[in-house]
Amino acid sequence: MWKFTVRRILIMIPQIILLSVLIFIMAKMMPGDALSGLIDPNIDPETIAEQREKLGLNDPWHIQYANWVKDLFQGDLGMSFRYKMPVTELIGQRLANTVWLSLLTLVLIYAISIPLGLISGRYNDTWLDRVITGYTYIGFATPLFIFALVMLWFFGFTLGWFPTGGSVQPGVESGTFEYVMNRIYHMLLPALSMALITTVSTVQYLRNEIIDTKQKDFILTARAKGASESRIYNRHILRNSLLPIAAFFGYEITGLIGGTVFVESIFSYPGMGQLFLESIVQRDYSVATSLTLLFGIATILGALLSDIILSLVDPRIRIK
Amino acid sequence: MKKDDTTMVETVEQPEQINSESPTGLKILWREIVRDKVALISLIFIVLITTIVFGVSLILDQDQIVKVDLLSIHQPPSDEFILGTDYGGRDVFGQLIIGTRNSLAIGFLVTLMTGVFGIIYGLTAGYFGGHVDNILMRILDFMMVLPFLMIVIVFVALVPKYSVWTFSLIMTAFLWMGIARLIRSKTLAEKELDYVQASKTLGSSNLKIMFTQVLPNLSSIIIVNMTLNLAANIGLESGLSFLGFGFPESTPSLGTLLSYATNPQTLQYRWWIWVPAALLILLLMLSVNNVGQALKRATDARQRRG
Numbered sequence: 001m002w003k004f005t006v007r008r009i010l011i012m013i014p015q016i017i018l019l020s021v022l023i024f025i026m027a028k029m030m031p032g033d034a035l036s037g038l039i040d041p042n043i044d045p046e047t048i049a050e051q052r053e054k055l056g057l058n059d060p061w062h063i064q065y066a067n068w069v070k071d072l073f074q075g076d077l078g079m080s081f082r083y084k085m086p087v088t089e090l091i092g093q094r095l096a097n098t099v100w101l102s103l104l105t106l107v108l109i110y111a112i113s114i115p116l117g118l119i120s121g122r123y124n125d126t127w128l129d130r131v132i133t134g135y136t137y138i139g140f141a142t143p144l145f146i147f148a149l150v151m152l153w154f155f156g157f158t159l160g161w162f163p164t165g166g167s168v169q170p171g172v173e174s175g176t177f178e179y180v181m182n183r184i185y186h187m188l189l190p191a192l193s194m195a196l197i198t199t200v201s202t203v204q205y206l207r208n209e210i211i212d213t214k215q216k217d218f219i220l221t222a223r224a225k226g227a228s229e230s231r232i233y234n235r236h237i238l239r240n241s242l243l244p245i246a247a248f249f250g251y252e253i254t255g256l257i258g259g260t261v262f263v264e265s266i267f268s269y270p271g272m273g274q275l276f277l278e279s280i281v282q283r284d285y286s287v288a289t290s291l292t293l294l295f296g297i298a299t300i301l302g303a304l305l306s307d308i309i310l311s312l313v314d315p316r317i318r319i320k
Numbered sequence: 321m322k323k324d325d326t327t328m329v330e331t332v333e334q335p336e337q338i339n340s341e342s343p344t345g346l347k348i349l350w351r352e353i354v355r356d357k358v359a360l361i362s363l364i365f366i367v368l369i370t371t372i373v374f375g376v377s378l379i380l381d382q383d384q385i386v387k388v389d390l391l392s393i394h395q396p397p398s399d400e401f402i403l404g405t406d407y408g409g410r411d412v413f414g415q416l417i418i419g420t421r422n423s424l425a426i427g428f429l430v431t432l433m434t435g436v437f438g439i440i441y442g443l444t445a446g447y448f449g450g451h452v453d454n455i456l457m458r459i460l461d462f463m464m465v466l467p468f469l470m471i472v473i474v475f476v477a478l479v480p481k482y483s484v485w486t487f488s489l490i491m492t493a494f495l496w497m498g499i500a501r502l503i504r505s506k507t508l509a510e511k512e513l514d515y516v517q518a519s520k521t522l523g524s525s526n527l528k529i530m531f532t533q534v535l536p537n538l539s540s541i542i543i544v545n546m547t548l549n550l551a552a553n554i555g556l557e558s559g560l561s562f563l564g565f566g567f568p569e570s571t572p573s574l575g576t577l578l579s580y581a582t583n584p585q586t587l588q589y590r591w592w593i594w595v596p597a598a599l600l601i602l603l604l605m606l607s608v609n610n611v612g613q614a615l616k617r618a619t620d621a622r623q624r625r626g
Binding site for chain 2: 011014015018019022026029030137138140141142143144145146149150152153157158164254257258261262265266276277280281288289291292295296298299300303
């Protein structure tokens with residue numbers, strides 16, 4: 001167990017280093033450097049050249065890379081050209097919004113997929129199962145952004161049940177219960193759109209898993225000793241099928257990262273995905289690269305988490 | 321042990337050979353599609369749409385359609401404009417046709433490019449095994465954990481002289497891993513079979529074995545995987561175009577039409593701009609997926625219907 005975990009963490013280190021090199025190359029490819037965000041057109045070019053020298057922008061690339069990594073460890077991601085503030089501060093403002101949105105989505109994903117998968121697997125080949133399978137089939141083929149647009153159009157504009165943008169209604173005092181509820185109210189539609197699409201693969205997986213487990217010998221044993229049908233499903237089958245699903249948790253994070261970019265832009269939700277798109281459009285490249293790095297690390301950590309949980313759940317994986 | 325395995329396979333396949341030759345991989349795939357009515361209808365729909373879209377776009381003048389006409393902004397559907405006009409007074413129907421053509425073309429192109437690269441990569445890793453496999457798979461693992469969407473968007477924003485070709489190259493660079501991994505695992509199993517050993521003993525070169533002997537045996541899996549990839553790639557391209565990082569606006573795609581719906585006024589009151597494009601993407605992706613799922617069933621003898 002520990003051997004696997006340690007080895008898995010060791011694999012992660014070169015991945016993070018490679019990621020940082022890739023992001024560094026991207027940052028260097030981008031027009032402008034650390035100074036262009038600060039330069040006042042009235043300063044004469046000689047002073048700028050002097051500053052560039054002082055900041056090490058004329059150094060060979062490996063020294064620049066070393067300095068860049070050193071800054072990263074000190075939490076210095078550079079300055080935002082557009083907002084004229086440190087990137088860390090700017091991202092800090094948006095971080096919480098995206099984290100809460102993703103958490104709510106995750107909760108919804110499991111709240112939808114577990115009952116649906118259970119019903120569909122337990123009563124397979126009934127009309128109820130066919131409805132659920134039909135939903136997963138269509139959900140699998142539907143691109144998230146189209147579904148989110150339709151949700152916004154229908155529940156946001158046509159029915160007016162949900163707000164069509166923002167993360168909180170202006171004027172609601174922070175810290176109160178009302179504030180929390182208002183935040184959740186604003187997150188519900190984007191989270192639901194994302195969850196309803198992302199959840200389909202989990203439903204399909206759970207359904208197949210339950211149908212497989214149903215025919216195993218230990219279920220026959222449980223039946224033979226007289227366990228009730230609900231006990232068989234809730235205690236014996238679900239427990240077996242649920243573990244791998246719990247392990248996908250980390251991989252879900254990867255999917256959510258891509259999802260938030262679409263959903264936040266469609267619902268004008270002020271999170272990191274929206275900030276990322278804005279920063280690209282406004283050519284605020286230090287923000288864009290920092291966010292890519294951050295999302296990249298989140299993806300790597302998510303995969304790590306899933307692999308470790310999987311190895312806990314399924315000992316066969318550890319041998320590899 | 322090895323010998324026993326082969327004799328067993330032979331005895332299993334015997335009954336098939338009594339009435340006729342055993343069907344080739346392609347025949348099995350085709351039979352499954354014909355048996356599955358939904359898949360057959362989907363396939364007909366895809367062929368129909370592709371023919372219409374490529375045929376009609378030959379007649380349509382792209383420059384004419386993407387030209388801004390300020391006198392006819394946001395017109396609802398009429399005789400002159402079957403599906404009305406967008407915010408630049410451009411004909412939505414024409415954009416829909418050309419957009420579908422572009423989306424399909426890029427979908428095919430990216431699928432083909434990722435397919436070729438992924439197959440070569442996977443075959444090399446799987447066939448040679450050992451250190452080669454180890455190194456290639458570590459690179460692949462790294463590519464898999466990249467935040468795909470963001471990196472593609474950054475590259476699209478960065479590349480100078482941005483065109484349809486550079487766009488497909490960027491997409492390909494970050495999308496080949498799935499098929500490469502699949503081909504690698506299948507090749508690992510395939511190369512242990514006797515015919516590969518026999519061919520080696522006869523002195524065939526590695527390249528010859530890889531591409532003329534192992535590859536044909538993987539053809540049905542490749543077709544299935546590429547069909548499913550096609551659906552995913554059409555979705556990805558329209559998603560990127562929707563965000564504004566796909567085709568430039570002068571080359572409309574289905575996603576471009578949908579991106580007009582980010583304007584709340586268009587979303588609420590001008591259905592003719594975005595609803596047809598949304599429906600078309602949905603139907604296309606569903607159809608391609610239907611065909612892909614039918615093909616997937618065909619490769620697994622236990623699930624076949626035909």
